[in-house]
Amino acid sequence: MKVNVHDIIYNVDVSGSGEPLLLLHGFTGDHTTWNVAKAFLEEKYQIFSIDLLGHGLTEIPINIERYEIRKAARDIASILKENEIEKVHLLGYSMGGRLALTFAILYPEMIQTLILESASPGLKTSIEREKRQEQDRKLAEKIVAEGIESFVSYWENIPLFSSQKTLALEVQKAIRQQRLNNSPLGLSNSLLGMGTGVQPSWWESLTQLDMPVLLVTGALDVKFCKIAEEMKLRLQHSRHVIFDRCGHAIHVEEPEKFATIVGEFLGDYIKGGRFYENRVDK
DSSP: OEEEETTEEEEEEEEOOSEEEEEEOOTTOOGGGGHHHHTTTTTTEEEEEEOOTTSTTSOOOSOGGGGOHHHHHHHHHHHHHHTTOSOEEEEEETHHHHHHHHHHHHOGGGEEEEEEESOOOOOSSHHHHHHHHHHHHHHHHHHHHHOHHHHHHHHTTSGGGGGGGGSOHHHHHHHHHHHHTSOHHHHHHHHHHHSTTTSOOOGGGGGGOOSOEEEEEETTOHHHHHHHHHHHHHOSSEEEEEETTOOSOHHHHSHHHHHHHHHHHHHHHHHHOOOOOSEEEO
16 A cells, blocks of 8 residues: 655555554565564454655655654654554564654554564764764665665674574575665665664653553563663563564564564453553563
């Protein structure tokens, strides 16, 4: 489905039936990266998965400012309203998790539950943000200068994704092909416009969120486990689930178990409307 919001044509995949569940992919991904996990969820939920700006089949704006994360959140609000959805369960992974958290802070009235997989509220200090902006600028230049194949070969071998080397070869090939389908300009602009270095820090805003929040991380992804633990201390109603033997992309590495945890979280909320107490599960 194509949706035109604020002069940008978004690609939105819709499947299943039930309460609406919106999925936001990570950097270099697209809506298809959810396919395996969502197959276990679409019997109970109407699933909307969006190709984010610069990715997949969504339009690629030339203006880098158009990718700014608050504008991207505004786009999501418009997509939901276009589909007559007043409230949604929202799941975001990595970059999509940062966007999901931004959306929850800016549009809390539209959120029933929030699920953040390997996500961050951003960097806390201006010094950290400036350093990250410089790193992202160099990487964005590398993508455009060297092309998509060179970049994907580099990206799939960074330590963040080392645990994916244990996946079946056909799965690894599918992940690589999906990444190759992206546009170098789209990925470059996404980094420059919506990267961690340029987004606002939402750490101080976490305390204002009163919806149930599920934090999901992989035990091998130590950095994001620590981030989730710190987030949990600031959130009113949250649960942190850590998957053993998993890295950054749990929904790719253990899609059925991931979908089971998400389904249980949503099912508990829908049945009783209850909030989760702050706790960590493994």
